[in-house]
Amino acid sequence: MSVSVRIPTILRTYTGGAAEVSGEGGTLREVLQKLDADYPGIGARILDEAGKIRRFVNVYVGEEDVRFVEGLDTATPDGIQISVIPAVAGG
Secondary structure, three states: OEEEEEOOHHHOOOOOOOOEEEEEOOEHHHHHHHHHHHOOOHHHHHEOOOOOEOOOEEEEEOOEEHHHOOHHHOEOOOOOEEEEEEOOOOO
């Protein structure tokens, strides 16, 4: 399945500055594995050492926050947009 992945500014050094890249996989886990294979190091910025989404990173498949659906097993239908959004703190 071909999907598009929106990359936040802070991670664009891994994608050569690209704000959006193509990905492949039937689940979010597969898409992130392929993304890390294509752009080495980016996976470690999204997933922690245990392979879970980092606490301060939000990931959306379409309009759905994956933490409230199937997590890394969330289906990624062909053509869907995945957004990686770092949490912002401060005031």
